[in-house]
Amino acid sequence: MIARQYAQDLLNFIDESPSPWHAVASIEKIIQSFQFVKLDETIRWQLNTGGRYYVVRDDSSIILFVIGKRMIAESGFKIVGAHTDSPGFRIRPNGATSSNGIARLSVEIYGGPILPTFTDRDLSLAGRVSFIDHHGKLARKLICFEQSLLRLPNLAIHMNRGVNEDGLKLHKQNELPLLFAQLVDEQLPQHYFATLLKQIADLDAAQILSWDLAVYDTQKGVFWGANQEFIANSQIDNLASCHAALQAMLTESSLNDAESTLVCALFDHEEIGSKSYIGAAGSFLSDTLQRISFSTTSDQEDNVRAMANSFLISADMAHAYHPNFPTAYDSDHKVFVNKGPAIKSNANRRYSSESISIAQFIQWCEAVDIPYQRYTHRSDLPCGSTIGPIASAKLGIRSVDIGCPMWAMHSVRESAGVQDHEYLIRVLHYFFDNKAQ
Numbered sequence: 371m372i373a374r375q376y377a378q379d380l381l382n383f384i385d386e387s388p389s390p391w392h393a394v395a396s397i398e399k400i401i402q403s404f405q406f407v408k409l410d411e412t413i414r415w416q417l418n419t420g421g422r423y424y425v426v427r428d429d430s431s432i433i434l435f436v437i438g439k440r441m442i443a444e445s446g447f448k449i450v451g452a453h454t455d456s457p458g459f460r461i462r463p464n465g466a467t468s469s470n471g472i473a474r475l476s477v478e479i480y481g482g483p484i485l486p487t488f489t490d491r492d493l494s495l496a497g498r499v500s501f502i503d504h505h506g507k508l509a510r511k512l513i514c515f516e517q518s519l520l521r522l523p524n525l526a527i528h529m530n531r532g533v534n535e536d537g538l539k540l541h542k543q544n545e546l547p548l549l550f551a552q553l554v555d556e557q558l559p560q561h562y563f564a565t566l567l568k569q570i571a572d573l574d575a576a577q578i579l580s581w582d583l584a585v586y587d588t589q590k591g592v593f594w595g596a597n598q599e600f601i602a603n604s605q606i607d608n609l610a611s612c613h614a615a616l617q618a619m620l621t622e623s624s625l626n627d628a629e630s631t632l633v634c635a636l637f638d639h640e641e642i643g644s645k646s647y648i649g650a651a652g653s654f655l656s657d658t659l660q661r662i663s664f665s666t667t668s669d670q671e672d673n674v675r676a677m678a679n680s681f682l683i684s685a686d687m688a689h690a691y692h693p694n695f696p697t698a699y700d701s702d703h704k705v706f707v708n709k710g711p712a713i714k715s716n717a718n719r720r721y722s723s724e725s726i727s728i729a730q731f732i733q734w735c736e737a738v739d740i741p742y743q744r745y746t747h748r749s750d751l752p753c754g755s756t757i758g759p760i761a762s763a764k765l766g767i768r769s770v771d772i773g774c775p776m777w778a779m780h781s782v783r784e785s786a787g788v789q790d791h792e793y794l795i796r797v798l799h800y801f802f803d804n805k806a807q
């Protein structure tokens with residue numbers, strides 16, 4: 371029962387988070403009732419032992435932390451890292467065009483989505499706009515078109531006879547613009563789109579200077595399967611791990627009795643390599659950890675000791691075994707939905723796990739009596755990566771890469787197991803709570 375509640379809560383969280391900017395706003399909303407203090411990076415921080423804080427960088431990366439009772443140099447940081455972004459489409463600045471009365475929005479591809487999954491879906495737009503406010507100042511706000519607004523209709527099979535044999539191939543420049551309106555002759559598509567933005571943002575169109583707009587699928591999350599043992603939604607990779615990290619932190623014991631300093635670090639830009647000032651390869655996490663450390667000691671030696679005593683769990687989704695494609699997997703490292711989090715390892719360090727961090731994670735799984743699985747990618751396929759190797763290298767912190775198995779990673783409609791989500795929350799909670807290390 372509890373697993374189903376967590377899964378329902380996850381589906382709601384995703385439905386309320388159609389873009390990485392909205393995901394961070396959803397997290398801020400969730401923690402409102404937990405007395406977290408929002409910190410501004412431009413202002414000097416005053417931090418107290420036992421205090422709960424968070425800091426947002428550029429609206430789509432967020433770090434939450436609870437300062438533990440023990441000296442940070444001795445107990446270190448316990449960090450769970452994940453990412454707020456998902457692959458898909460971003461609207462180009464001058465993206466609105468029309469031909470034969472049909473207005474379209476041209477897109478850039480963000481990360482590595484499975485392009486054909488975006489066809490024939492009820493798509494819409496979510497993101498943020500920058501504008502000049504009534505006082506002449508630069509301001510920004512989140513916007514979301516709730517209703518279905520955009521579509522990428524398939525070409526009928528009568529004009530694409532080979533589609534079932536050759537697969538659906540979409541030309542990335544020419545065949546991805548999304549249909550969004552039928553215009554009468556005198557309407558200019560750029561102006562028409564600007565008016566739409568103005569309406570949804572409740573602003574004067576002349577004031578909107580720029581935007582970041584992601585395409586999202588308006589279909590809500592569902593349970594499926596004969597026993598409703600699976601979930602489907604967009605962005606399960608990796609909002610599921612963000613949600614699990616948050617649930618693990620928002621418990622009585624983590625919030626009130628933390629000995630070590632607990633950190634949830636949720637980054638944008640993982641899907642495009644993390645290299646940005648808000649991504650895991652940027653300075654956001656190291657800046658934040660240093661400032662926490664500096665708030666308790668001015669001793670540089672202690673700051674380095676704090677890092678040496680720290681541990682990072684990089685939580686990101688794993689590839690569940692798909693029975694229709696048995697040859698896609700290493701036959702000895704299949705991981706299954708609802709059989710526990712997968713520990714991901716890779717000899718070339720596409721994942722950060724090594725034998726010691728793996729052994730520690732196994733101990734924690736055993737302590738809370740949940741199953742775990744071991745995953746390695748096939749050698750004849752390039753392996754994906756996560757924030758794990760990037761963040762742990764940058765910080766000098768031991769790390770393990772783990773995550774719940776899922777199907778159809780990077781489809782606009784992904785699926786995963788109900789039970790796994792609860793397993794993950796339990797082990798992350800134990801990691802935060804465990805007084806032993």
Ligand code: CO
Pocket residue numbers: 453607608640686687
């Ligand atoms: Co991911």
